[in-house]
Amino acid sequence: MKDRTDVEFKHYKSLDTIIERLRGENGCPWDRKQTPETMMIYLIEEVYELAEAIESENHDAICEELGDVLFQLLFIAKLFQEKNHFNMEDAARINAEKMINRHPHVFGDVKVKDTKEIRENWQKIKMKEKNHSAQKSILESIPANLPALMRAYRVSERAAGTGFDWDNISGVMDKVEEEWAELKAELGKNGDGKRTEEVSLEFGDVLFTLVNVARFAKIHPETALTDSTRKFEKRFKHMEEAVSAAKRKINETSRSEMDQLWENAKVEVKN
The missing domain is CATH 1.10.287.1080 (MazG-like)
Structure with missing residues (x-):
């Protein structure tokens, strides 16, 4: 340079x-x-x-x-x-107007009890805005290209905002059991491997219901899966290091030895 x-x-x-x-x-x-x-x-x-x-x-x-x-x-x-x-100033101005309009409890005299009411008011205000008022469904504004877990969370959250929801997390957990049983049944029918579409749909139902479990538990499924994947990566790399230290390769290690290495990794790599 x-x-x-x-x-x-x-x-x-x-x-x-x-x-x-x-x-x-x-x-x-x-x-x-x-x-x-x-x-x-x-x-x-x-x-x-x-x-x-x-x-x-x-x-x-x-x-x-x-x-x-x-x-x-x-x-x-x-x-x-x-x-x-x-230009960027136009974009910033439009966003500033939007943020002020959607926070009447801060920039106006609207009183709210909690964050739940804030979110409900936000959605009501949003649907009255020009670019949302012509929408036939409250789900239309959810981007189609969002990662699947993020979009599932947003769809379920938006639907729940209308009152279409379980009463509590126990109801969602019961639904998970129901969907899991349906997946197991479909897998049982898939001996010849020709029912992959049906299996995929049932698997998707399990995932979507688990997304709702996350919503009730007040965690985000995308973040939870990211953390779990990272934990698995750390533990698997720990296994690889242990095998490498013995001057061997992971794919040449027996399954029983890998199981023991995995248990060791779980102890030594917590998260």
Whole structure:
């Protein structure tokens, strides 16, 4: 990288200025050819990297990934600004108006009892807004491309907000048992492997019902599964290290020995 004076470096500290330069006539050919559709993919990737950084609780990584997400957002806004559709200030203004409107208990004189009532009011206000008022279903505004567990949680939460819900977590657990029995029955019919679609649907029913268990337990299934997967990874890597220390490979280890290594990993790697 060429040396730059402090004055020149300060000039490029503005992300907006950097993006203008990248998109300019003498800028970067790669940046110049980007579209909102191509940048959307990079934004999604950066958001996942930010989520991973937050999970790690590494403040330096969180700071860096936040900056990457911000850059992607500003870049996308610049693409629309170039076509005279809107700019980032317009987006910020619209969002500010929305947030004020959806928090009448903070910016108005509405009284609320608890967070449950806040969420109910939020949804009522949201459905009255221009871009939601024409919707025929309260589920329409849930993005179709959300990860499956996140979308299942949002769908069940939205439906429950209408009163279509179990009375308590015991009712949901009974439903889990019912769905589990149906999955076992379908698996029993699948001896020839021709009923995979039916098995898949029953398996999905089990997962969806478990999502509702998570909702009643006030945890998020996406976070819970992420934590459990990370715990499994740590324990499996611990097994691999133990095998490697004996100068062997994991796939050459007997099942009984792997079971014992796994039990050791459970003791030594708690979470």
